[in-house]
Amino acid sequence: MTTSSMRVPAEFRYWDHVGDKRVQRVRKAWRALFRFDPQPGDDYVRAFANAYYDADPVAEAFVDEVYFQRGSGEGRRMLDQAIEHGIEAVPDAPESMRALFEEFERDPAWVDHEHVALGAKVFRRWGTAVFSFATTSTLEMYSENSITKPLSLAGGYAGDKAHHRQLETVRFWLDVSAAGGLEPGAAGRATAMRVRIMHVFIRRKLMAHPEWDAEAWGVPISIGDATLTLMGGSVVPGLALWSMGHQTTIREIEATLHFWRYVGHLLGVQPDWYPRDFRESIQLMFAAFVKRAHEAGEDGEELVESYLPAFAPRPGTPLRKRIRDEINYRVQIGYTRFWMLPMTYRRHRMPFPWPWALHPLLQFPVLFTLETARRLLPPLDRLADRYQNWRRWQWYRNEVGDARAEFTPVEEFRR
Secondary structure, three states: OHHHHHOOOOOOOOHHHOOOOOHHHHHHHHHHHHOOOOOOOOOHHHHHHHHHHHHHHHHHHHHHHHHHHHHHHHHHHHHHHHHOOOHOOOOOEEEEEEHHHHHHOOOOOOOOOHHHHHHEEEEEEEOOOHHHHHHHHHHHHHHHHHHHHHHHHHHOHHHHHHHHHHHHHHHHHHHOOOOOOOOOHHHHHHHHHHHHHHHHHHHHHHHOOOOHHHHHHOOOOOEEEEHHHHOOOOOHHHHHHHHHOOOHHHHHHHHHHHHHHHHHHHHHOOOOOOOOOOOOOOHHHHHHHHHOOOOOHHHHHHHHHHHHHHHOOOOOOOOOHHHHHHHHHHHHHHHHHOOHHHEEEEEEEEOOOOOOOHHHHOHHHHHHHHHHHHHOOOHHHHHHHHHHHHHHHHHHHHHHOOOOOOOOOOOOOOO
């Protein structure tokens, strides 16, 4: 694709903002500290902007042929059968479905499975803190219509449904980052396919929605926004969690980049400009923050303000669970205030954060000491992996009980 043929959404405001003195001061400070320029070249930014019009044509062909012609129930039946028993177990599978599973099962030339495994291990080692951080970093992006409109129209992350959808996302993280979770037949691989089809189904319905503005936002759940979501599980927490005492090296951050790139491949997020190393990932995040339009308005405010109340204790729960829920609610308030930009927190109707906002910082001496010991003693590294994985599942089960994550798309939008 030539540069002249690339499209740029109207709300992709990078070139309006990049010359701002404040942006250039941040650029200069980063360059002085890390010895490389965080500002990417214009060709890279244009490829990123054009990705807002890219999606997942292979999975879309299957959804169009099966879900929209035979019905979503039949589509789900065929998908589950293929995931659990292989595509050959679906005798009536159309060619579009066979093409989807052929791509899904074929490894890309760039993948290094040892690097993928290391990236998953690092993500597990971040424990439950990365769940809170990844969501808080997303709250900052709810200023953008391309991210906010799909969530707002579907209603999954607004109001009373916010907790359910948030925990489905956590279940996705748990499944894909489990040891061996992306191997053939593993739960993480199956979850990735279900989430992929859910995204396609929602995208197809949103494209026909009268509120969707493709000229301003691109396509719903685009490759551009989906790639930023993958960054939210790799380079961003890799740097930010140092503030709590986690010691993540550049090599480990690059392993998480590779891990999430492979997860993205399974999800149908396959840009050829995906960052290959730490430098390129920083340059992408620079472009992502500079291009923001801040046009989401009330829809974005609703999503931000629905997040923390979703963790508030429910009336009528047993005393022991209520106490745990109360503590967890305060913990989430603390994490959100600690990592969210102060101006963003003040601009929204959010719970009073003090003294809970201090607890991430207070963890620093203990975590930093434990992390130092882990790095020096390999047996402690293995123990930390097992403990953090156990702790993640305990946290998740306290939130959902015995409920299963279904990853089913909404059939009707709320407006």
